[in-house]
Amino acid sequence: MKPLESLRRRLAQLEEQDLRRVRRTSDSPCIVQPVVDGRPMLAFCSNDYLGLANDPRIARALQEGVDRFGTGSGASHLISGHHRAHARLEERLAAFVADHVPDAQALYFSTGYMANVGVLAGIAALDDRVEVFSEQLNHASLIDGMRLARVPVNVYGHCDVGALDDMLSASAANIKLVVTDSVFSMDGDLAPLPELLALCERHDAWLLVDDAHGFGVLGERGHGALEHFGLRSDHLIYMGTLGKAAGVAGAFVAADASLIDWLVQRARSYVFSTASPPALAHALLASLDIIEGPDGAARRERLQSLVSTLAQGLQLRRWRRLDSSTAIQPVVVGDNAHAMAAAKALYDLGYWVPAIRPPTVPAGTARLRVTLSADHDPADVARLAEAVNRIERHQEDLA
Structure with missing residues (x-):
């Protein structure tokens, strides 16, 4: 069979299995009432949890950043692309986790995917006997990072602390690394981080926490899952993304200063990639001000209220809302x-x-992924719940 014929056959198979992905085009900024493919819509699909992606304060900071730094960085961070805005952002991000990671420094990456791939490859380069212990529902970027790191990987069941304890006890690796999402992106629940950290401290392992969906949202000041659980340890490695609740782009890894220095030497996705535009880093400083300030606190409070509104409005018979207190x-x-x-x-x-x-979720668990933003109106959330209820009843009548 010719290559194109094989390709078209595979695409047809995806279509038959209701697995073919398609894109829709938004004609608006990232807002809760966009125009999509020419139609006004109510969007419940963005990860812009605090509604900052179109915030005029951050937009002004981005414009100011372009005026000061231009539109591009020019090279990788280790050549000539590391600008003052990047340095200031990393200092500020390190301060975000300083209460939780002793002697913390931060490293800014262009995307969360690059951050996860970079930190896993960097740790794999530390020793010939590195072993990774991965939560079953980890994000694809973590899974791909483990594959690229080419180290032994042990997968433990979702939130199964006992199974992880057994795995760590049986390991003879020189370096042990437990890897987990904090908020699971397709289920919305939280990893048992206090129990995981206790295990890591007992077994002398590192705990890499991917807080993509917790940074800015969890914790009294929006500092994320570590603040939410009140954790502090030099066994922690923290990854936070800046294109979700922070409303801009990029990600960062924060850890002990010596580990960050090592990543500068060995994280290939950092070393060999052109740095993000410094204007984005400048805009992120404004975003962090909002997250830590009273407006950020008010937005987090509104978000939690909307979670309750949706949960109360959904009256499902056959379908199932997963137990999630997050957006x-x-x-x-x-x-x-x-x-x-x-x-x-x-x-x-x-x-x-x-x-x-x-393959994003296990077979037989296809789902509607509703995501909430602090910018949503409570009445719209209530109407969405009513619509989901009606559609479920309609499918039930057709069955």
């Missing part, structure tokens, strides 16, 4: 085709909610 509110439908039909029905009503299918 990620999944509704498990089960069958791929049924989830796709539900997402289309919602879209026809003006609600943009994605259907998540395998």
Whole structure:
């Protein structure tokens, strides 16, 4: 079979299995009422949890950053692309985790994917006997980072602390690294970080926490999962993304200063990549001010209120809302085709909610992934819940 024929056959198979992904085009900024493919919609699919992606204060800071630093960085950080704005941002991010990671420094990456790949490859380069212990529901960027690191990987069941304890006890590795999301991106629940950290301290292992969906949202000051749980340890390695709740772009890794220095030497996704525009780093400083300030606190409070509004409004019979207290509110439908039909029905009503299918989630657990923003109106959230209830009843009548 010719290559193109094989490719088209595989795409047709994805279509038949209701697994083919498609893109929609937004004609608006990242807001909760965008125009999508020419239609006004209510969006419940963005990770802009605090509603900062279109905040005029951050936009002004970005414009100021362009005026001061131009539009590009010019090279990798280790050549000539490390600008004063990058340095200031890293200092500020290190301060965000200083209460939780002793002698912390931070390293700014262009994306969260690059940060995870970089930190895992960097740690793998430390020793010939590195072993990784990975949570079952970790994000794809962590999984790919482990594959690229080419080190032994042990997968423990979702939030199964006992199984992890057994694995760590049986390991003879010189360097042990436990890797977990803090907020699981498709389930919305929290990892048992205090128990995981206690295990790591007992077994002399590092704990890498991917706080992509917790940074800015969790904790009294928005400092993330470590603040939420009140953790402090030199066994912690923290990754936070800056394109979700922070509303701009990029990510960072924060850890003991010696580990950050090592990543500067060995994290290939950092060493061999052109640095992000310094104007973005300048804009992020404004975002961090908002997150830590009274407006950030008010936005987090509104977000929690909206989570309660949705939970109370959903009256499901066969479908299942997963137990989540975060902005990620999944509704498990089960069958791929049924989830796709539900997402289309919602879209026809003006609600943009994605259907998540395998391989992103396990087979038989296709779902609607509802994400909330502090900018959502409570009445709109209540109407979304009513619409989901009606669509479930309709599918039930057709069954």
